[in-house]
Amino acid sequence: MIVPGSSSQLLAAALAEETGRPLATPTYDRFPDGEGLAAVPDFDGESATVVATTDSDATWVELLQLQDAVREAGATDVTTVIPYMGYARQDRSFGDGEPVSARAMARAVSTATDRVVLVNPHERAVTEFYDVPVTVADAAAVLADPLPADLADPLFLAPDAGAIDIAETVHDAYGAGDTDYFEKHRDRDTGDVEVSPSDASVGDRDVVVVDDIVATGSTMSEAVGVLTDRDAARVFAACVHPMLAANAVTKLRGAGVDRIVGSDTIERGCSVVSVAPALADALKSA
Structure with missing residues (x-):
C-alpha cells in the first residue's frame, strides 16, 4: 500500500496510479497541547510504501509516526x-x-x-547517513515538459558549476538549446560581487534557470536580474523542489521571471509536473 504523509497526498495518489498499488487513507490529528498524531486505520497488507516530504519539523515527526504505524498494523516490509x-x-x-x-x-x-528513496537530494552525500539502502531518483527531466515548445534559441542555466548536471538533464529532455552556468566575479577595488553566465550570451534568447531547490529565491532572483539587464527574451525558473519560502515568488516575479515551474516533491501552486514516474522506476530497483 502507498501511505501518504499530509504534505504529499497528491504525489502519493499519482504514485499509486502509476504503480497500480492501493492508496491508504491516513488520519492526521493534533492534540490541544500541540502534539500531532498520524495513523493508518485502514492499512491492510504486509508491504508499505510511506511517501512523505519533510518540508517542516512537523512533517518529520509525522513521517516517523507513519513508519511506526504501518509496522503496528502488520507491515513486515517498509519503504520510505x-x-x-x-x-x-x-x-x-x-x-x-x-x-x-x-x-x-x-x-x-x-x-x-x-529502504529509503530520495528525489534529487541537495547533496548526494546525504545518502551515506542512512543505515539502510538508499535509492536516488533523478526527476529533473520532468521540468522540461511544461516549458513552451517554442523557446527561442533556449539557454539552460545552472546557478553555479556544481549544478550544471541538472541543467544538462533538463536541456537533454527538452531537446534543443545550450547549457551554461553562472560565475561570481568579485571587484578587487569595491569588493562588489557580480554574477554572470560563464560563457554564453543571453541577448534575445529564452533562458531557463534550473536548480534543484528554490528556497528563499534570493540567489535565483539575483541571477534573473542579470539576465533581464542583458536583454534576455523570456526567463523561466525551473526547480525540482519548489520550497518558495516567505516572499520568494514575489522576488522572482519582480526580477523578471515569466513563469516558475516546479515538481510535486513539495506541493505548491507551481507544481505542474509529477515525479511519480521517476519514483515508480526507482521503486522497481529499490
Missing part, C-alpha cells in the same frame, strides 16, 4: 520515500558543538524502514 528531504543542506557541522542535522534525521528514519 522522501520526495524532498529537509535538512539535507545541513550535511556537515558548521561549528563546535553543532549537529550534522541531515545525519541525525537520516538515522532516525532508518530505525523503522527497510
Whole structure:
C-alpha cells in the first residue's frame, strides 16, 4: 500500500496510479497541547510504501509516526520515500558543538524502514547517513515538459558549476538549446560581487534557470536580474523542489521571471509536473 504523509497526498495518489498499488487513507490529528498524531486505520497488507516530504519539523515527526504505524498494523516490509528531504543542506557541522542535522534525521528514519528513496537530494552525500539502502531518483527531466515548445534559441542555466548536471538533464529532455552556468566575479577595488553566465550570451534568447531547490529565491532572483539587464527574451525558473519560502515568488516575479515551474516533491501552486514516474522506476530497483 502507498501511505501518504499530509504534505504529499497528491504525489502519493499519482504514485499509486502509476504503480497500480492501493492508496491508504491516513488520519492526521493534533492534540490541544500541540502534539500531532498520524495513523493508518485502514492499512491492510504486509508491504508499505510511506511517501512523505519533510518540508517542516512537523512533517518529520509525522513521517516517523507513519513508519511506526504501518509496522503496528502488520507491515513486515517498509519503504520510505522522501520526495524532498529537509535538512539535507545541513550535511556537515558548521561549528563546535553543532549537529550534522541531515545525519541525525537520516538515522532516525532508518530505525523503522527497510529502504529509503530520495528525489534529487541537495547533496548526494546525504545518502551515506542512512543505515539502510538508499535509492536516488533523478526527476529533473520532468521540468522540461511544461516549458513552451517554442523557446527561442533556449539557454539552460545552472546557478553555479556544481549544478550544471541538472541543467544538462533538463536541456537533454527538452531537446534543443545550450547549457551554461553562472560565475561570481568579485571587484578587487569595491569588493562588489557580480554574477554572470560563464560563457554564453543571453541577448534575445529564452533562458531557463534550473536548480534543484528554490528556497528563499534570493540567489535565483539575483541571477534573473542579470539576465533581464542583458536583454534576455523570456526567463523561466525551473526547480525540482519548489520550497518558495516567505516572499520568494514575489522576488522572482519582480526580477523578471515569466513563469516558475516546479515538481510535486513539495506541493505548491507551481507544481505542474509529477515525479511519480521517476519514483515508480526507482521503486522497481529499490
